[in-house]
Amino acid sequence: MRRAILAVFLTLTVIASPIAGTASAAPGLNFSSEKTPNPTFVEDELTIVTHDRGEMDDPLEYYNDSGEITRLPATVNQSQDTPVGVRFDKIDADRYTLFPRVDGEVENSATWTAAADWTTSSGASSSMSVTDADADGVQKLQFDATVASTETATATLANNVSITSDPNKRILTTVLNVETLSGTGEIRAVDGDGDYRYAELNASRAASNDTVVANATGNGIVFQERLSNLPLAGSGDGSFDSIQKVEIVGVDNDVTVTVAGLDLGTKSTDTLGEIQRDTDGDGELETTSATDYYEGGVANLTGLDTMGSAFDDAVITDLKVYNVQYQFADLTDSAEYSTEFSSADDYNYPQKLELYADMEVPSAIDLSHGDISLEFEQGLVESRYAVAEVATGADTSEAFGNLTDDGSYTSVTDTLGSQGSTATFISSASADTNHRIHLVVLLQDEEATTLQNTGMMGGPTDSGSGGFFSTLWGQITGLVAALAGAVGLSRLMGGGS
Incomplete structure (x- = not known):
């Protein structure tokens, strides 16, 4: 008999052990059920000041105040089409500063970002200035043209610019901000005898036109177009046969642009990422x-992973992450929550779940928070929530339940509505502030069974979650004890005959 009981115990252990790895979120509840309470902070727009794609894989990663990479205890709402946003003039990408390439090298000390390498010229009543305008971790130059009627103002880069092979196949690429556009500007690729291909900044042209860089002021504008598709002008022989210099020209009235990226050396375009736009009108x-x-402005993307290889190691300043959710289900520290199932005879219900949670949205120097609200997806009818209250700024050192007497809690039952609706417990919550949530939820027996997360097979769940003998391990122990009692404990342990 002893061997038989031992075999039963070992068999049940083998059955239970593989399942132990299926334990779900730390609070030990079945969050796949719509009836499971899951209070959630919802943030409309989170800004991560520095996101290094060479070091980080997740848009919710950031540098904490100690300089370590940390991931927010949160999730991004996957129902949205474009959960992240970037401004392309706020991206530090090597690709932006490789031009001009010296002897074909993609890394060199000669780069268009040196203001001293640009020369300026203009009509007698006009002017052009080129100044350093580094910002957002990105090397930038500002070109400021003040142009009188019938005159022009020009900034020219000629040092180390010499492309004699397939000039018409090259891509004019620029990333810029348009600060002023009261006239017309051009970006020109100029050959040795005065012919040039050009793209326009022109308020009277459609921005979507393949030859137009911009038609209005704006930030983070990106233009990429093959030179053969751009108009040809100039004073040469009418044939565009090389690239010997680059010009940024104010053609009439005032034009000011701040350039973050410039290139005319490649034959292929870079993929910026997947965006949504009305392509067919x-x-x-x-x-x-x-x-x-x-x-222009922030480009909302379907994901950072849709950005091309040019941005693999880029550092993004002010990455936008939309609809970030900090859920009760995301808590991992057992000191931050308590879930207890018990009899609810005093409410004339079979069972109740009493839930406490200390929840807060983290703050850091590298995080800039948007609007935050504390919301609750109501999985049951209003009358099932016997208690729903929140204590803002609660002291986490105080034991759960100790705040009621001093009146720190504010009831939020009046925010509840119909089953399936979303209640807003706090419409304007602050980051780095603890919010202690207290719920008492009345349950039928089958609902309590569902909410207790029967997938938790690794041992006892949270305090009061039905007790040790409500878990599979407790049931195994009970079964073995019952078998032992049936044959006599002394015989089971080898005593007697």
């Missing part, structure tokens, strides 16, 4: 892999 947004961004 029917009023419907389509997802497209963009190589230009004439809209």
Whole structure:
């Protein structure tokens, strides 16, 4: 008999052991059920000041105040089409500063970002200035043209610029901000005898036109176009046969641009990422892999992983992450929560779940928070929530339940509505502030069984979650004890005959 009981115990242990690895979120509840309470902070727009794609894989990663890479205890709402946003003039990418390439080298000390390498010229009543305008961790130059009627103002880069092979196949690439556009500007690729291909900054042209860089002021504009597709002008022989210099020209009135990226050396465009735009004019947004961004401003992407290889190691300043959710289900420290199932005879219900949670949205120097609200997806009818209250700024050193007497809690039951609705417990919450949430939820027996997360097979769950004998390990122990009692404990242990 002893061997038989031992065999039963070992068999049940083998059955239980593989399942132990299926334990779900730390609070030990079944969050796959819509009835499981899951209070959640919802943030409309989180800004991560520095996101290094060479070091970070997740948009919720950031540098904490000790300089270590940390991930927020949160999730991003996956139902949205474009959960992240970038401004391309705020991206430090090597790709932006490789031009001009010296002897074909992609890394060199000669780069267009040196203001001293640009020369300026203008009509007698006009002017052009080129000044350093580094910002957002990105090397930038500002070109400021003040242009009188019938005159022009020009900034020219000629040092180390000499492309004699396939000039018409090269891509004019620029990333810029348009600060002033009261006239017309041009970016020109100029050959040795005065012919040039050009793209326009022109308020009277459509921004989506393939030859137009921008038609209005704006930030983070990206233009990429093959030179053969751009108009040809100039005073040479009418044939564009090399690239010997680059010019940024104010053609009439005032034009000011701040350039973050410039290149004319490659034959292929870079993929910026997947964005949504009305590509066919029917009023419907389509997802497209963009190589230009004439809209300017923050470009909302379907994911950072849709950005091209040029941005693999880029550092993004002010990465936007939308609809970030800090859920009760995300808590991992057992000191931050308590879940207890018990009889609810005093409420004329079979069982109740009493839940406490200390929740807060983390703050750090590298995090800039948007609007935050504390929301609750109501999985049951209003009358099932016997208690719903929140204590803002609660002291986490105080034991759960000790705050009621001093009146720190504020009831939020009046925010509840119909089953399936979303209640807003706090409409404007602050980061780095603890919010202690207290719920008492009335349950039928089968609901309590569902909420207790029967997948938790690794041992006892949280305090009061039905007790040790409600878990599979407790049931195994009980079964073995019952078998032992049936044959006599002394015989089981080898005593007697």
